[in-house]
Amino acid sequence: MHTVEEALAQIAEALGAVRVRGESVPLAEALGRVLLADVRMDHDVPPFRRAAMDGFALATAEVEPGATFRIEQAVMAGEVPSGPIAGDAAARVMTGAPVPDGAVCVVPFEWTHDDGQTVTIDRVPRRPVHIVERGDHVAAGDVVLAAGAPVTPAALGALASAGVAAPEVALRPRVAIVGTGSELVPVDHTPGPGAIRNSNNATIAGQCRRAGADAVDLGIAPDDEDALRAAIRAGLEHDVLVLSGGVSRGDLDLVPGCLEAEGVRCLFHRWSVQPGGPLWLGAKQTPGGVRLVFGLPGNPAGVFVGFEVLVVPALRALLGMGLAPRRTLRARYQGPWGKPGPRRRFRPVILATDDRGMLVARAAPWRGSGDPFGLAGGDALAVFPESAPLPSGDHALVDVIPVHEADLLWGTR
Amino acid sequence: MHTVEEALAQIAEALGAVRVRGESVPLAEALGRVLLADVRMDHDVPPFRRAAMDGFALATAEVEPGATFRIEQAVMAGEVPSGPIAGDAAARVMTGAPVPDGAVCVVPFEWTHDDGQTVTIDRVPRRPVHIVERGDHVAAGDVVLAAGAPVTPAALGALASAGVAAPEVALRPRVAIVGTGSELVPVDHTPGPGAIRNSNNATIAGQCRRAGADAVDLGIAPDDEDALRAAIRAGLEHDVLVLSGGVSRGDLDLVPGCLEAEGVRCLFHRWSVQPGGPLWLGAKQTPGGVRLVFGLPGNPAGVFVGFEVLVVPALRALLGMGLAPRRTLRARYQGPWGKPGPRRRFRPVILATDDRGMLVARAAPWRGSGDPFGLAGGDALAVFPESAPLPSGDHALVDVIPVHEADLLWGTR
Known part of the structure; x- marks a missing residue:
């Protein structure tokens, strides 16, 4: 049984040196x-010495209250000064406008009065004041965004400032999704006796998109060797193949055998994680590159945890972000601990802070691995280490993996 | 000068009772x-009593080690039992399969051995065990997802389980974006003397999409009354109009006058927030409903903060999530405090937890309101209350608003 760390190491080895393919996209789609x-x-940003306030630019900062200056020119944002200023000359300048050469300060309008020709200073500026020097924020040639960074709204602004109208971004990995099992019916069907709707494909597709990948839903493969092998062949046309179900050791768990028959090399078949111990990881070398194949368990909780803990890091690696375990935060856990065992346990929790700034992870309702709704109720997964003694008291600390960013941002719980 | 709370109250009053329009979308786009x-x-979920393990279903849980049972039937997932079991009958069952009527426990294969006809129990089960009762997770008619909830990957799975192939979701509010100022040039232009690239439209478009709205970029309006009024008229065709620049009291700050000339009623013109004191909020009743108009300042930091703190709550209200201030977490702040003043200050911070589970907000580099990159460096905004005394020592607590969920999840800093 592989630990999480051993499983990630297997993925790193199977992927080798990742050559990330890129494409150029319009800023509006980045x-x-x-x-x-x-x-x-x-x-340089700013590209010129510019006024940080609406006011009068002066060639001296040694000013007494009551001093007067001749208004020689006016500079609006987008204009250029008509010439330098010196001596008792002043320039009316607007925020963002270039200040004339020779200007050493800008006195805000509120500190002055003027008749259009002459301005009188009422309050004295400190020096140098209300002028932003050329290149003060960023100099030409400086790196403003690093390779591997996700494009946030603020990053869009930085790209626009840098004149990058069509940034080069990593191609989205294409993930094929196959639900397996003769008991599955499509979402728009009413399940007959013994049947259930295929919910895993929908969850996995959402997890793919959230992780920056494209999801290609190949539907359901019944417990039939020919159908399953055909679905696997179709799936192997994509960068990653994610199946769910059929990886236990039951009579009809055909997935491992069919994958190996299609030339996928098994890297491991179980990992020491709960929910979802059976998890088949394989890889196949193809002319198009390495195909990773994840055979997730059939239960919804095992699918969700396996994807977040193992598939998301693999997709990040394919996006050029490096292969790293999921980010964890440290939080105080409030809820039942269950029985410690040999496997690492993941449980849904709801994050908040208390009034002392402590991150608190409150257990979300959890009815076991087969409950399709248990994991929808949390915004993070708490990690209970394998074989660790139960913590006690108020200060029981756990690692948590945030998974539902919308909840964390919007506070909808 | 309005406080943040007064500004939100003005928006609530202008919007009145929001009637959210909806549309039906395929699950894959939800x-x-x-x-x-x-x-x-x-x-009911599960819709039948089902096996939670691969094993033998028995009609009794009073079993001694060494007891034998007749194997009468086998039930695979997706099948139905051929009949009930009783007495010394056993049914071979697979995980997820319905158990026959009369079954009270499932003994896992690992605890048994069998010759295909007779099974011998090696270890004794506790009772009731490895059977999930019908409706144990959710009963028919129970609410599994509430109105106003954002659709997460786990929610997609819940929708699929409930047979909702095309959920009803709120229409995305359409937000028109106009950058104002004759100094602005498009992103793909090289700025001449005195000019700068329009970065605000790109940031605002990203913020719109992140908040669940559609962004309609109407480009740049120069400091010219006719051009500006034409852009405003085009913008008022959308649910929300967001302008940046031109709202100070400088000579060319034409935005407020042009908005009022187009029939937009001013709700306020300044708020007590830094960065970005000048912020013009207005509303116009149209046959299509109330149009909210936000005149954000011209500097990138004021735009970013104004959007996150004021426009995002308005968009959430239009999405049927209710009008509420941004969610805050409580964190220990590490960084300079600056000078307390009469305005509420927002500064970029980077969130992490320390080994005691304390949420720590470390100041991100910040070169002032005009710096287009300062806010790209943080994953949250720290909130310094207006006129509050400076905190001191190790336990300086602040509220923080998480804004870049990708960073928080992926830990890319």
Whole structure:
């Protein structure tokens, strides 16, 4: 039985050195994509010495209250000064406008009064003040966004400032999804006796998209060798194949055998994780590159945990972000601990902070691995280490993996 | 000058009772959308008493080690039992398969040995064991997802289980975006003297999409009354209009006047927030409903903060999630405090937890309101209350608003 760390090491070895393929997309479609290369600024920001306030630019900061200056020019944002200023000359300048050469400060309008020709200073500025120097924020050539960074709204603004109208981003990995089992019916069917709707494909497709990949839903393969092998062949046309169900050791768990018959090499067949011990990982070398194949268990909780803990890191690696375990935060756990065992346990929790700034992970309702709704009720997974003694008291700390960012941001629970 | 709370109250009053319009979308396109109505389960889950393990179903749990049973039938997942069991009859059952009537426990294969006709029990089960009762997870008619909930990957699975192949979700609000100022040039232009690229439209478009709205980029309006009014008229065809720039009291700050000339009623013109004091909020009644108009400041930091703190709650209200301030977490702040003032200050921070489970907000580099990159470096905004004394020591607590969920989840910093 592989630990989580051993499973990730197997994926790293199977993938080898990842050559990330890229494409150029319009800025308006770049949100959530991952940058393929460093983005450098093409010019100084700001590109000129500019006014940080609406006011009068002066050539001296040694001013007494009551001093007067001749208004020689006016510079709006988008304009250029008509020339330098010196001595008792002043320039009316707007926020964001270039200040004339020779200007050493800008006195805000509120500190002055003027008749259009002459301005009188009422309050004295400190020096240098309300002028932003050229290149103060970023110098030409500086890296403003690094390769492997996800494109956030603020990053879109940085790309726009750098003149990158069509950034190079990593191609989304294409993930084929196959639900297996003769008991499965499509979502729009009413299940007959003994049958259940295929919910795993929908969850997995959402997890793929959330992780930056494209989901290709290949539907249901029944417990029939020919049908299953045909679905596997179709799935292997994609970068990653994720199946659910059929990987236990039951009489009709045909998935491992069919995968091996299609040339997929088994890397391991169980991992020491609960929910979802049976998890088949394999890889196949094809002319198009390495295909990773994940045979997730059939129960919804095992699917969700296996995808978040193992498939998401693999997809991140394919996106050029490096292969790393999921990020964890440290939180105080509130809820039942269950029985410690030889397997690492993952349980849904709801995150919040208390008034002392402590991150608190409250157990979400959990009715066991077969419950399709248990994991929808949490915004993170708490990690109970394998074979660890039960913590006690108020200060029971656990690692948590945030998984539902929308909840964390919107606080909908 | 309005506080954040007064500004939100103005939006609530201008919007009145929001009637959310909905549409039906295929499950594969529902990720990130907001549910219009409660989703109820159409059947018991599980829909039948089912086996939770591969093993032998028995009609008694009073078993001694060495007891033998006749193997009368086998039930695979997706099949139905051929009849009830009683006495010394056993049924071979697979995980997920219905157990025959009369079954009270399932003894896992590992605890038995058999010759195909007779099974011998090696270890004795506790009772009742490895059978999930009908309706144990959810009963028919129970609400499994509530109106106003965002659709997460786990929610997709719940929708699929409930047979909802085309959920009703709130229409995305359509947000028109206009950057104002003659100094602005499009992203793919090289700025000449005094000019800068329009980065705000790209950031705002990303913020819209992240908040569940559609962004309609109407480009740049120069400091010209006719051009600006034409852009405003085009913008008022959408649910929300967001402008940036031109709302200070400078000579060319034409936005407020042009908005009022187009019939938009001013609700307020400044709020007590830093960065971005000038912020014009207005509303116009149209046959299509109330149009909200946000005149954000021109500097990138003021745009970002104004959008996250004020526009996002408005968009959430239009999505049927209710009008509420942004969710905050409580964190220990590490960084400079700056000078307390009469305005509420927002600063970019990077979130992590320490080994005691404390949420720590570390100041991200910040070069002032005009820096287009300062806010891209944080994953949350720290909130410094107006006019509060500076905290001191190790336990300085602040509220933080998480804003870049990708960073929080992926830990890319």
